[in-house]
Each structure stands twice: as C-alpha cells, then as structure tokens.
Amino acid sequence: MKTSLRLGLLAGFAFLTLAIMPLVGRQVLPVSVLSQFGGSDPVAIIFWQIRVPRALAAFIGGAGLALGGAVFQAVFRNPLATPYILGVASGASLGVALASRLGLSLAVLGLATNSIAAFAGALVAVGALWLLTRLRPEFSSTTLLLAGVAMNFFFSSLILFAQYTASLGDSYRIVRWLMGGLGGVDLNTVLHMTPVVAVGAIVVMWRSRELDLLATGAEIAAARGVAVAPTRTLLFLATSVMIGGVVAACGPVGFVGMMAPHICRLLVGPNHRTLLPASLLFGGAFLLLCDTAARLVLFPAELPVGVITAFLGAPFFLWLLIRQASAPISR
Amino acid sequence: MSEPKIRVEDLSVHLGKEEILHGVSMSVRGGEFVTVVGPNGAGKSTLLRCLDGILEPSRGGVFIEGRSIEDLERRALARTVSYVPQPDAGAVDYTVRSFVEMGRYPYLGAWSALTEEDVSAVSQAMELTGVEHLADRSLSSLSGGERQRASIAAALAQGGSILLLDEPTSFLDYRHQVHILDLLDRLHLEGGLTIVAVTHDLNSTVSSSDSVLALKKGRVAAHGTPHELLDAEILATIYDVEFHLVEGGHRGLPLVLPARNGS
Numbered sequence: 001m002k003t004s005l006r007l008g009l010l011a012g013f014a015f016l017t018l019a020i021m022p023l024v025g026r027q028v029l030p031v032s033v034l035s036q037f038g039g040s041d042p043v044a045i046i047f048w049q050i051r052v053p054r055a056l057a058a059f060i061g062g063a064g065l066a067l068g069g070a071v072f073q074a075v076f077r078n079p080l081a082t083p084y085i086l087g088v089a090s091g092a093s094l095g096v097a098l099a100s101r102l103g104l105s106l107a108v109l110g111l112a113t114n115s116i117a118a119f120a121g122a123l124v125a126v127g128a129l130w131l132l133t134r135l136r137p138e139f140s141s142t143t144l145l146l147a148g149v150a151m152n153f154f155f156s157s158l159i160l161f162a163q164y165t166a167s168l169g170d171s172y173r174i175v176r177w178l179m180g181g182l183g184g185v186d187l188n189t190v191l192h193m194t195p196v197v198a199v200g201a202i203v204v205m206w207r208s209r210e211l212d213l214l215a216t217g218a219e220i221a222a223a224r225g226v227a228v229a230p231t232r233t234l235l236f237l238a239t240s241v242m243i244g245g246v247v248a249a250c251g252p253v254g255f256v257g258m259m260a261p262h263i264c265r266l267l268v269g270p271n272h273r274t275l276l277p278a279s280l281l282f283g284g285a286f287l288l289l290c291d292t293a294a295r296l297v298l299f300p301a302e303l304p305v306g307v308i309t310a311f312l313g314a315p316f317f318l319w320l321l322i323r324q325a326s327a328p329i330s331r
Numbered sequence: 332m333s334e335p336k337i338r339v340e341d342l343s344v345h346l347g348k349e350e351i352l353h354g355v356s357m358s359v360r361g362g363e364f365v366t367v368v369g370p371n372g373a374g375k376s377t378l379l380r381c382l383d384g385i386l387e388p389s390r391g392g393v394f395i396e397g398r399s400i401e402d403l404e405r406r407a408l409a410r411t412v413s414y415v416p417q418p419d420a421g422a423v424d425y426t427v428r429s430f431v432e433m434g435r436y437p438y439l440g441a442w443s444a445l446t447e448e449d450v451s452a453v454s455q456a457m458e459l460t461g462v463e464h465l466a467d468r469s470l471s472s473l474s475g476g477e478r479q480r481a482s483i484a485a486a487l488a489q490g491g492s493i494l495l496l497d498e499p500t501s502f503l504d505y506r507h508q509v510h511i512l513d514l515l516d517r518l519h520l521e522g523g524l525t526i527v528a529v530t531h532d533l534n535s536t537v538s539s540s541d542s543v544l545a546l547k548k549g550r551v552a553a554h555g556t557p558h559e560l561l562d563a564e565i566l567a568t569i570y571d572v573e574f575h576l577v578e579g580g581h582r583g584l585p586l587v588l589p590a591r592n593g594s
Contacts, residue, residue, distance in 0.1 A: 225409030
C-alpha cells in the first residue's frame with residue numbers, strides 16, 4: 001500500500017474517532033445533538049460543553065505527546081527517547097508538586113497555577129538537556145539518554161520529597177495529578193493548549209528534513225548542510241512548549257510519546273515528512289480512545305487516562321514488535 | 332599560482348584539554364586525490380572533520396576555493412564539500428533511495444518537493460555507485476560494501492566538487508575494496524572530483540592517490556607523492572614499525588609489508 005494512502009486512512013480513522021467519541025458515554029447521545037450548538041437542553045450541554053472540549057483536549061494532547069516523542073527519538077537516535085522518559089514530564093510534575101506544596105498562586109493570563117507550574121517545570125527539564133548538548137556536543141546519544149534518565153530520577157525524588165512532607169490533602173492532589181487525566185478539562189483548557197501545540201507542531205514539521213538527517217547522526221546531518229546546534233535548540237524549544245502545554249492540561253500521560261511514533265514508523269516508514277503527520281493523527285486518536293475508555297470503565301467513577309494508555313498500549317506494542325520480527329512491513 | 336582547492340593553514344584542534352592537531356598545513360589542488368595516513372590517534376579523522384567544518388579549530392583555518400570555511404554558510408559548504416564518515420549503524424532504517432535523496436538537503440526548501448534536477452542528481456549518484464538495484468532496500472539489510480556505496484552515493488548527490496572519505500575500504504572484503512577503489516578512481520579521473528581519503532591501506536588506496544599526507548601525534552610527519560612516501564625509512568618513523576618493501580605494486584609502486592618481530 002502506498003504511504004500516502006496509509007496516511008489518508010489514518011486521517012480518516014482520526015476524523016471518525018473525533019466525530020464518534022464525544023457521542024459515546026454512559027448515555028450514548030443522538031447524532032441530532034450536533035445541530036444543537038449552544039442549546040440549553042441537558043443533552044446539548046453534556047455534548048457541547050463537556051464531551052467536545054474533552055475530546056478535543058485528548059486529541060490535541062495525544063497529538064502533542066506523539067510529536068514530542070517523534071522529535072526526541074530522532075534527535076537522540078533512540079526509540080526509547082521521549083520527553084516522558086527523559087524527565088520533561090517529571091520536570092513538569094515537579095513544578096506542579098512544588099506549587100501545590102508551597103501553596104503558590106501563579107495564575108496569570110487566565111491560566112491556572114498548575115498550568116504555569118507544569119510549563120515552567122517542562123522548560124527547566126528541556127533546558128537542562130539542551131544545555132548538556134551545548135556544553136558537551138561530543139556526547140553520544142546514548143550518554144544523553146542516560147543523562148535524561150538520571151534527570152528523570154532526580155525530579156522524581158524531589159516530587160516524592162514534596163509529597164512526603166505535604167499534608168494529606170496536598171499529597172493526594174499531587175498523586176492524582178501525577179496519574180494524568182482529562183477530568184477537569186473545559187473549553188478554556190482547549191483554548192490554552194491549542195495554540196502552543198499548534199505552534200510546536202508547525203515548527204517541528206517545518207524541520208522534517210533536518211529530523212530525517214539528525215536521525216542518521218549529527219555528523220552526517222552536519223555534512224549534508226544542517227546547522228546542527230541551532231536546529232537542535234529550535235527543536236528542543238518547540239518540543240518543550242508543546243509538551244509543557246499538554247502536561248499542563250492533562251498531567252503527565254505516559255506511553256503515547258514512545259508508542260505512537262513507533263507504530264507510525266511501521267505504518268508509513270521513517271521519513272519525517274509523513275511520520276510527523278501520522279504520529280499527530282495516531283497519537284491524537286489513541287489518547288482520545290483511551291480517554292473514552294477511562295470515562296467508561298469504572299463509571300460513574302473515572303480512571304486516570306495514564307492508567308489506560310499503558311495498559312492498552314504496552315501489549316499492543318509488544319504484539320506489533322513480535323509481528324514485525326516475523327514479517328517486516330515493506331516500505 | 333592559482334588558488335588551491337583546499338588550503339589548510341596552521342591548523343590546531345583541541346578536544347577538551349587534549350591537543351589533537353598541532354600546526355597542520357597542507358594544500359590540495361583541484362582534481363587531486365590525496366590520502367591521509369598515520370597511526371591510530373594521529374588526528375586523521377579530526378583533520379577530515381575540520382575540512383568539512385564539522386569541528387572548529389582552536390587555531391588556524393581551512394579555506395575552500397579561497398574562502399574561509401568560517402564564512403561559508405553550512406548549506407553553501409555542503410554544496411561544495413561532501414563527507415563520507417566511517418560506517419555507523421544508524422538508528423533509523425531508511426531505504427537507500429530516501430537516504431541518497433537526503434544528500435539533496437542543501438538544495439531543498441522546508442516544504443518543497445524534489446525538483447527534476449534533484450531526482451536526476453539522485454539517480455546519477457546511485458548509478459555511478461551501482462546501488463540502483465538496491466534503491467528500495469533498507470539500509471540495515473545491506474552488506475558492508477553495499478552500505479559504503481550507498482553512503483558515497485548520498486555524498487555524491489550533494490553535487491559538490493570535493494569528496495572527503497574516512498577509511499572508505501576498512502571492514503570490507505577484497506571484492507568490495509576493489510569496487511570502492513575503482514569507483515574512487517573513476518570519480519577522480521573521469522569526474523574530476525577532488526578527493527581526500529583517510530586510510531590505513533598503504534598498498535591499494537595510497538597507491539591510487541596523487542599525494543600522501545602522513546600525520547603522527549597531530550603533526551605532519553611527511554608529505555609527498557606515493558613514490559616518495561612508500562619508503563622503508565619514512566614509514567618506520569611514521570608507524571614505529573619496520574617495513575619490508577617488495578616490488579610489484581600498483582603503478583610501479585612497491586608493496587609494503589610490516590615486519591613481524593623475528594621475521
């Protein structure tokens with residue numbers, strides 16, 4: 001099957017998911033609700049004010065996490081490298097934990113304290129990684145990966161410290177936030193995260209050719225004419241903005257960033273001009289499906305979506321890897 | 332005298348506190364094939380990286396067609412100089428065609444597709460290196476020799492007039508070594524490319540070249556024609572091993588055999 005056809009099918013799948021999932025819930029809503037935008041009917045309110053913003057946030061969040069993963073996997077030349085694994089998510093979480101623990105109130109521009117704190121934490125974590133690549137350009141991608149994992153543990157220990165010394169209420173809030181979830185999402189959240197994810201997505205897609213080359217190695221990339229250091233800086237910045245925006249909205253959701261680009265590589269091949277749009281679509285649809293499951297599994301209670309992503313994602317991922325080993329998908 | 336194609340002036344490079352190259356000067360004429368030899372750690376690969384502006388010297392400079400490499404934008408440099416590093420197992424498995432197409436990077440805009448000119452440069456590069464039949468294979472499925480040819484194809488697709496190669500025949504069996512050397516001969520003699528190749532292969536690669544630069548501990552130990560360099564005494568000072576020279580090499584050059592203890 002041609003790559004463009006596969007990409008088209010993926011787009012169709014993502015669109016269908018986005019169209020159908022808001023209708024699905026304990027109460028399956030009639031399609032006629034689509035025409036009742038702004039209506040005061042309870043069904044219209046559930047659909048337009050609760051489920052649609054939540055579906056959009058899930059889709060945009062998943063898309064951002066998947067793109068961030070694809071970028072890190074190319075820059076670090078390792079399929080395990082994602083912002084989540086390299087401490088960006090835990091940096092963001094630390095921001096939130098500290099803000100809760102210290103009782104900070106950072107609300108500006110209509111953004112919640114948690115959003116600002118998560119954003120700042122993500123920036124600090126990516127900044128540290130970026131600084132490392134600048135100070136030690138000769139570091140291999142494996143060394144950088146190890147450094148990122150070490151940073152992840154460092155942030156995690158600080159989070160544990162903040163949590164351990166917090167009151168029971170604060171401690172619970174931190175844990176709950178760390179599990180990731182879209183329960184508190186409203187239209188405002190969507191309005192806040194959309195521009196940052198969109199800007200990040202456009203920047204990384206604009207740098208597709210550079211990502212192709214960086215994935216073959218920094219030296220080859222430089223030899224082909226890529227200005228490696230400034231390109232990395234730009235990509236790190238775009239990713240941290242994107243991930244910061246997503247984590248601020250829905251907490252640190254794991255696994256999407258690692259799995260989505262990997263699956264898309266099996267589907268559409270490794271060229272970033274198709275891999276990035278595919279990851280965006282797949283990551284978005286995947287998180288939306290997981291969030292729908294999270295709403296339904298323990299109804300009326302809600303499961304944190306992070307529980308679902310790894311629970312569904314890991315076995316699927318293993319199945320794909322095993323299948324790939326026996327019958328490689330031709331490209 | 333006209334400006335040399337590549338001019339290296341008093342080049343020194345530090346990595347951390349260690350000095351890798353010390354006051355190296357050389358010049359390469361247009362169309363010349365230069366080999367760079369010397370023991371491990373002599374700074375050969377470092378010199379090559381400096382010629383492509385990948386490493387910044389701590390002193391001195393590199394001039395390509397008379398212009399300082401520091402004044403050249405990376406893409407502009409990539410349109411003149413291409414570099415084939417030592418083989419490296421890439422993490423991402425591109426097809427040979429995708430990989431060679433990436434050689435057109437210095438000509439492409441962010442959103443633009445390949446032009447007719449790009450496509451023809453890519454197929455020409457694949458034809459020259461004999462990898463057309465591998466176009467849709469993934470890089471990881473290639474043998475060492477095929478992979479090296481694909482790397483050279485990608486470098487040729489850049490369309491430059493200077494080709495830098497780091498140990499192009501290492502890790503290859505004899506048949507593939509011969510393929511690569513024939514290819515370099517053709518690129519140099521028919522294509523008029525200027526070639527600088529780092530090598531440990533004194534018999535085949537060095538004897539194909541026009542001149543040889545020997546480095547030792549970051550300094551130029553000798554510079555001359557293969558005839559001048561393939562000399563038992565000079566080689567002994569470069570490598571700290573005794574050599575036997577035997578008649579019968581390529582182009583009337585001697586064959587070089589390192590002497591074993593007690594032989």
